[in-house]
Amino acid sequence: MRAAHLVLTTAAMAAALAACGKSGSSDQASTASGAGSPPAAAAKGPSAEEKKALLAALPAPYNAGDLDNGQRKFALCRSCHTITQGGPDMTGPNLYGVFGRKAGSKPGYRYSDVVKNAGFDWDAEHLDKWLSSPRTFMPGTKMSFLGIPNEKDRVDLIAYLKVETGYQPPK
Ligand code: HEC
Incomplete structure (x- = not known):
């Protein structure tokens, strides 16, 4: 023993x-x-300067969003969405590059008809309405998420999303 x-x-x-x-x-x-050359795309993200510029490109009040709080709120989305470049679709589509992207247009992801045919490009204002209550904004969506009632939390999350998903690496 x-x-x-x-x-x-x-x-x-x-x-x-x-x-x-x-x-x-x-x-x-x-x-x-x-x-x-970096092995993974995620290895090369935006610098602090580039993040500042991305944030500044948003209209008020989003350009003054609290990124730390935004990051905490993203915990509400993490079970269904990745936000890194080239990240996989999960229950919801990968959100990298979502600003300026036509709603419901990420290749390879199957959207509901209402999102696919929404006919607008995602920007801070549309995201704000969407995140307030997806099913009120687009009845018939398959995003089963109740929404974020607190306005400041939405502003902070949108600022965080912009900084994390808006970086276009030099080609
Ligand atoms: C339970 C899973 C789930 C959660 C939680 C969730 N989503 Fe989604 N999301 C989806 C699904 C599913 C879709 C596709 C909706 C459709 O096609 O109707 C979607 C679509 C989206 C879209 C539209 C993307 C596009 O390409 O048009 C955005 C933006 C989005 N979600 C952001 C968020 C954010 C931000 C959060 C956190 C606050 C969140 N979602 C939480 C499942 C989820």
């Missing part, structure tokens, strides 16, 4: 050491690959 216990302990220590070495080398790997 005692021997078995010792063996286990040794194995656990070996595993811990291995894990240690692993995280060290993967750090090195990511530093090294940072110099070349």
Whole structure:
């Protein structure tokens, strides 16, 4: 019994050491690959300056949105939406590049007819109405989300979405 216990302990220590070495080398790997072309699109996001410019491009009051609160509110959307460039569609479509995009037009995603035929491009004002109550704004939508009643929370979330989804990397 005692021997078995010792063996286990040794194995656990070996595993811990291995894990240690692993995280060290993967750090090195990511530093090294940072110099070349990034492996994932997500690796290269907007700089602080670019984020500021994206925010400033919004009309008032969205351009003064609180990004930290917006990020917290995005927790309401995360179960159904990704916002990173090239992120997968889940229950809802990936939202990267949603500002200026025609509603219901992301290739490869099956929208409800009402969203597909909405006939407008997403901007802060449309997003505000939508997020206030999707089913009031577009009856028949399959986005089963009640809405965000608090106006400031919507403003902050829209500011956050703009900064996170609006960056166009140089080609
Ligand atoms: C329960 C899942 C779910 C949640 C939660 C959810 N959505 Fe959606 N969302 C959807 C679905 C499904 C659609 C497609 C709607 C349709 O086709 O009728 C959609 C569509 C959208 C669209 C339109 C996209 C386009 O390409 O036209 C936007 C914008 C959007 N959601 C934003 C949000 C935001 C922001 C939140 C968080 C506050 C949120 N959604 C929460 C499921 C969800």
